[in-house]
Amino acid sequence: MDAKRREVLKTGGGVLALAAATGILKPGEGLAQEWNKAAFDTRSVSDTIKALGGSGSSPSGAIEITAPDIAENGAVVPVAVESKLPRTQAIAILIEKNPNTLSAEFEIPAGTDPFVSTRVKMAETSNVYALVIADGKYFHAVKEIKVTIGGCGG
Amino acid sequence: MADPMRIRANMTGDKVEVKALMAHEMETGLRKDAKGNLVPSHFIRNVTVTHGGKTVLSAQWGTSISKNPFMHFRFKGGKPGEKVTISWIDNKGDKRTDEATIASGS
Known part of the structure; x- marks a missing residue:
């Protein structure tokens, strides 16, 4: 910075x-x-993880990203994340090639399923990371989504 | 004041399935208008969902959530007839709170 x-x-x-x-x-x-401005200002996956309090994250097969392989319209890309990791506390959606990496962070209290679904904007074809904080540890899954029309242009 | 949210809360087994659609521009601050001027950012930053006085989901959002944001999740402990309340606040301090009654579902 x-x-x-x-x-x-x-x-x-x-x-x-x-x-x-x-x-x-x-x-x-x-x-x-609070709104974690520092995290939402980050411009890389590793910086976002740091701003969210982690030192790094491990890939996990217990996180599932449901999203299209190809998004026709980058302005509206449906992304759902489900974690099967015990004691999932938070789920964040990171879009590597957007101007700002972090899209959303959801805090999951006990009693709420470790699942969220939303719609995001993507500037271009990019890897999308689902970052999961479970039992104080950081895990992620990644999926590439191809975008044919960007969502942030004017 | 922003338009009301559309919220659906239905029982699915022992869980409450919540789907919400909010009316919001979600301007990134990067877009230019027809005259080439940057349109200032205007986006929802915090969303909180409560049921029976307990927070069942809280979210922080950036500018890359789509216009008219959609959100879907599930929680345990709700019963038909009870209320689910969703509130959001944006970066300009505008806010909106709406509630829905949990339906028995199918």
Whole structure:
């Protein structure tokens, strides 16, 4: 991360603080939640894993990614992830070649199936990683999805 | 205020299957409008699903979730007639909360 980027991050924080001070964002109201800006700003799979608190991850056959091999429209790519790893705590979807790698992170409390399905945007053909945190350890599965029309262009 | 979510919660065996469709632009901040100006990012950052006062799923999203986001998951411990509540908040502080009643399913 270079100095300029840090500057931008700081400014971003300042805007949030201002929003909080002026009452646009009321602390503690409703969904008072953190948003892991550092993780969503990452530009590589390894940086995303680090920003999510891991030092690396192991490939696992117990994670299944359900997605098309070829997505006709990169703006809407259905991706489902199911983990068979015991004590799955979180599932994240990472798209290697998107401008920002991390797409989503889902926290799975006890009682909720280690399964999520959503729709993501893909700029181009890319490997899609399903990162699973289970029992404090990091695992992943990967699937390449070919995109014929990008989803982030204008 | 954003349009209401469409939420479906159905029993599937002993689990509640939840499908939600939210109305949101999910602008990446990378797209340019017709005049070539960047369209500022506007996207849902946090989604929380609760049932009986307990969080059954919480998510953090980036800009690469598709426009009008869809989400599907399952949890245990719900019964027909009970409520499932979904809330989201975006990067501009806009928010929306909707609920659905768990149907007995098929």
